[in-house]
Amino acid sequence: MADGWTRVAATADVAEGKCLGVRVGTKDVAIFHLPGGEFHATDNICTHEYALLTEGWMEKGCIECPLHAAQFDIRTGKAMSAPADTDLAVYQIKVEAGDLLVKL
Template sequence: MAFKLPEAHLALYRCDGEFFATDNICTHQHALLSEGYLEDGCIECPLHQATFDVRTGAAQCAPATEPLKTYAVKVEGDAVLVNLG
């Protein structure tokens, strides 16, 4: 799921019952990661198949080498809150 805000373009993921948020733009060629494939906690870029760990933002394979920015996520009741600070 993706959200475009004035402060950030976010992707929100749910893995093993937990929520994680990262920038939605691939650090390699600026593709939308929300259009990629999520498996085992890693999102695959739809453009060149670079992968990132959504829990840490770390680039997992080429061609991406730069990590994604990650954001702290908290669940309160039915709300998922993302700290942009």
Template sequence: MALKFAAKLADLVEDEPLGVTIGEERIALYLLDGEVHATHNVCTHQFALLSDGYMEDGCIECPLHQGRFDIRTGAAQCAPVTQPIRVYGVQVEGGEVFVDL
């Protein structure tokens, strides 16, 4: 496990994605139903930051073409996206969020 610091838990707001960069990786963090989730922050359809998108019903909608991904699994939910996004393991300790890269 390669846990890397991503953000303070206090920086996360329910249903509002937060984009962070860890090394060279663009990561999107989500607080959903009190649990923290992390995905790759770039849409698999075309380059757009998912953290600029809209969260609803456990999915993140790409701001460019409105494709949706499941935040928990990374699965593509509707056209035009067909490829899933990467999901990362998350650990919260002492008010800090760590992502397993």
């Protein structure tokens, strides 16, 4: 899109408490729907080695990597536990007419 926003899914595609991996251009992006209705978007590739975070586990506002169990804060991307020591990139996300739009 010309304004930088890309539609990635319908809100109904990501149930509360769940996440979804999407591709935006060449990037793997993770969309999270936290309990309470907040949506967040981060890089979907772990900063430790190669693993898709959306194949991990969401708990208490964090995503746990399926490979070596590093945890990242979904809201800020902050690496919360070893073995990851680099934060995830986070992206702007908005809801518009039932769609989720992300800006990289």
